Amino acid sequence: MKNFTKIPFNKPFLVGNEIKNIKKVIQSGKISGNGLFTQKCHNFFKQKYSFPYVLLTTSCTDALEMSAILLDIKKGDEVIVPSFTFVSTANAFVLRGANIVFADSCSHHPNVSLETIIPLVTKKTKAIVVVHYAGIACEIDKIKEFCDLNGIYLIEDAAQAIDGYFKERPIGSFGTFSTFSFHETKNIISGEGGLLVINDKSFVDRAEIIWEKGTNRSAFFRGEIDKYGWVDIGSSFLPSEIIAAYLYAQLENLDKIQRKRKALWNRYWENLQTLEKGKHIILPEIPSFSSNNAHIFYILCKSASERQKLIDHLKVNNIFATFHYQSLHLSKYYEHKHTNANKIENANMFSDTLLRLPLFYEMTKSQVDFVTDKINEFYV
Numbered sequence: 001m002k003n004f005t006k007i008p009f010n011k012p013f014l015v016g017n018e019i020k021n022i023k024k025v026i027q028s029g030k031i032s033g034n035g036l037f038t039q040k041c042h043n044f045f046k047q048k049y050s051f052p053y054v055l056l057t058t059s060c061t062d063a064l065e066m067s068a069i070l071l072d073i074k075k076g077d078e079v080i081v082p083s084f085t086f087v088s089t090a091n092a093f094v095l096r097g098a099n100i101v102f103a104d105s106c107s108h109h110p111n112v113s114l115e116t117i118i119p120l121v122t123k124k125t126k127a128i129v130v131v132h133y134a135g136i137a138c139e140i141d142k143i144k145e146f147c148d149l150n151g152i153y154l155i156e157d158a159a160q161a162i163d164g165y166f167k168e169r170p171i172g173s174f175g176t177f178s179t180f181s182f183h184e185t186k187n188i189i190s191g192e193g194g195l196l197v198i199n200d201k202s203f204v205d206r207a208e209i210i211w212e213k214g215t216n217r218s219a220f221f222r223g224e225i226d227k228y229g230w231v232d233i234g235s236s237f238l239p240s241e242i243i244a245a246y247l248y249a250q251l252e253n254l255d256k257i258q259r260k261r262k263a264l265w266n267r268y269w270e271n272l273q274t275l276e277k278g279k280h281i282i283l284p285e286i287p288s289f290s291s292n293n294a295h296i297f298y299i300l301c302k303s304a305s306e307r308q309k310l311i312d313h314l315k316v317n318n319i320f321a322t323f324h325y326q327s328l329h330l331s332k333y334y335e336h337k338h339t340n341a342n343k344i345e346n347a348n349m350f351s352d353t354l355l356r357l358p359l360f361y362e363m364t365k366s367q368v369d370f371v372t373d374k375i376n377e378f379y380v
């Protein structure tokens, strides 16, 4: 068996014209935002996924913050958010004064379900935010139907879910708003980067204004008005053309990147079958209604201490595996603000037992084999 000097958890990569595109942008004399490459990226998302309206942002966090502004979230509004997620999913709404009501994960998957959400809904519930963990769709059709029936806004935090599908329909096409991330740890990267998808046309004009620091500059550049000014609140949410240029090169290679990641993911899956059958570990569940975009390969260990021993064992072999979210309702910032009395046990279980294995575009199958050999060595 070949030994590797180091297998990192993640590694940023170039796949095509990233450098060439960035040079082009600099030579064009305009490196600020909303230029040619931003338009190219917008068109890509509209064509590939039929998203009706999109705006590139500097992060998924920004796209979530824009969603909260667009919905006029105010003090006293309740927003239901998974406990097992990244801080931004909740923080974007906390910034506008919302009370966060945390929902538990399913027992068999980190995603929330309609069942874990319904007991939390009150008259004050203004929005529900779902996360498609590891790029695996939650039961978004049922949740959307419930939101529509009850006049509640739905936001898809699809940070991890690029090129993911619920049945045949792209993830990101269900929420009033959906948000994607191109952070260097995601499938498609631009360092920092994000996307806001707007599926309700009535929010489009205001979204553009908020995106352009509260001004109607976008309309001005289209020649619709003869001067632009301050018309609403907003911020600097649009990325520079340098980021869009990097991103566009990745998007042009999306299918290639996805094929590679899926092959690595499947290799992990095959190599770890025996350990799962021996009940040493649990492998990820992919419900029949969801595609697998191969964002994360995780395993579930029996306990936090067993997981730590496995992490240490892998580290000794220069393999860097890592756990994921710690439940937000127990976080230092929110613990004392958390008031809903529902049980949140599954999220805590995933916090304690979920382990993410290395998975990145330039990883090789023999590196996957090396990782799974070392995991086998640990258990048997």
Ligand SMILES: *Cc1c(COP(=O)(O)O)cnc(C)c1O
Residues within 6 Å of the ligand: 058, 059, 060, 061, 062, 085, 086, 088, 089, 131, 157, 159, 160, 180, 181, 182, 183, 192, 193, 194
């Ligand atoms: C990565 C991630 C974010 C944050 O994305 P940024 O682009 O870094 O702001 C938000 N939510 C989830 C679920 C994520 O995985």
